[in-house]
Amino acid sequence: MRKFILKRLALSVLILFCVTFIIYLLMRCLPASFVESRAMQLAVAPGAKPYEEWLAQLNAMYGLDKNIILGYLGWLKDFCTGNFGDSWKYTVPVIEKFNDTVWLSFIMGAISFFFEIIIAVPLGVIAATKQYSRTDYAISTFALIGISLPSFFFATLLKLFFSVKLGWFDLVGLVSRNYTQLTPFGQFMDKAHHLVLPILTLTIVSIGSLMRYVRTNMLEVLNADYIRTARAKGLSERKVIYHHAFRNTMIPLVTIIGGSLPGLFSGALITEQLFGIPGIGYASFYAMVIGDIPFSMFYMTFLAVLTLLGNLLADILYAVVDPRVRIA
């Protein structure tokens, strides 16, 4: 087990090296150059230096005069020594901006993930045990609607109904206008109030696929021979379903849960955008559009690390839940 984990970690470092190089390569090749647009801005000012001079100066300043390989090695050296640099767009240290935005997204992601699981798993189990019944069709239709609805469309519908017609929530933003006058508890409640619709959107659009997944797996297990054995033993239906069938359905679920670890931190670009929530999805999107290399590099490297860790975690959990898997 220990040897396995060490081996996997060593492999992860290698993978990370390749991944970061590719990301750096792509970032440098992006048509949206931060330096060019900045130089253009500065050059139009009255009495300013010409564009070419600004460009050369800025390139030297931001370290873009080096070629891609040297630039990457420079980034790697800084990254490994814990120097993540300053964000070009936000003009603060990358880690500070990241820390400012990621927790909000994490809270949104974690809450919607929690609801996704506690809603989708039981629904999938119910749909599978009552296959082809009305309940099953109702649940499956609901799931299909969730899968098919794009989040921007669903979010707009929610806004129309709850914000415009009913007036229960604000259309956009994380805080109300009177936020600064509220007590700390009031501020907390105000933020929570503003997060209801975004979390609802995230939950509804993600339930469908997980529910379908649980249903399919559960059906496969319910048709297995050992379920017939369990029934022949004279166990109650409850016990057959939850003790025998559901336990075996858990095995593939573990991979899903391991795989969603990066999703908790990556932020929800579209939803955050629509509701004007200053989360990491929002921040990283603008950083990328403007060509903010330090911030984008940090964000994507962070996600790559989480993906690798999530997969490792899923593999370890696999061995925990399935006795047939032994990690050597």
Place this chain on the structure above:
Amino acid sequence: MAKAKQIDASFTPVTPDEQYILQVNALKKYFPIKDGMRVVGQVKAVDGVTFNLKRGSTMGLVGESGCGKTTTGRTILRLYDDKTAGQVLFNGKEVYDLSQKELRALRTKMQIIFQDPFSSLSPRMPVGEIIGEAVREHKLVPKAEFNDYIDQVMDNCGLQPFHRQRYPHEFSGGQRQRICIARALALNPEFIVCDEPVSALDVSIQAQIINLLKELQEKYELTYLFISHDLSVVEHISDAVGVMYLGSLVEYGSTEDIFRNPLHPYTKALFSAIPIPDPTIKMNRIVLEGSIPSPANPPKGCKFHTRCKYCMERCKQETPVQREIEPGHYVVCHLYDEEGAAGETAENV
């Protein structure tokens, strides 16, 4: 039984008889064939099976694959939600009239050993739990004696106490089948359906398992319904044999009678295929032409007439009835109608 009458006008219910542990009468189990939401036909998996089983005896059920042996076994145990028609009396009580609670209680009395020991054991449960779960569930032994009881059941089936903590995938096929047997036996049943318990095992292991089943039968006075397509195995273990073709029992009698004097043309063909381990004896095999017809659309008249070399005109029109040719030896075939008066007595079976 209103439903039964609707489907089969000639259905006459049997009365419970104490000497039999199991009475199966005109049992039918049809499965719907669905095309989308519509039911477009029925697979007549079991189509009129009648036999009685004495306490402590073994009945072999033979027939080629797809003839409904397994479905018969499972229908008897009510492993399906419903039957299509007929009666299953276990200890004189109709199995399908029981409530869910009564049925669960009855499960301890009638058990099944499945064909495939690889897929019929839950992969996530240790063996001790597989065997003991239902014992605990039905509260068969006091808590204090539970561990000893499981160890003893396992020992009876040739398993070691340290096997309890292991998982099914750590065992060989033969050992897994022992686990299946131990699991069934732990409930202290009276009747066990052995659904091809040895067909997934290799020959040397088959003998061990068969002998184990025989030993256990003597020790605990078990009654077996032994489903198999292996005639030598059936001859070895059974007291009575039923031969199935396309969902129906075509011949039924004591093992001795059937093997000495097979009556039905299908039985004869089946028995001629038993290999004889002596190269000097020339085998006189009866080769059946064609393949088994679809159970969704069985032939009219006698179901076997499409492949029978004695096929007569009336076989294609009239469905033969079960006749008792010698005491306790029944056959369903028009060839034996000439025996006249002797055949008539079989009407009241």
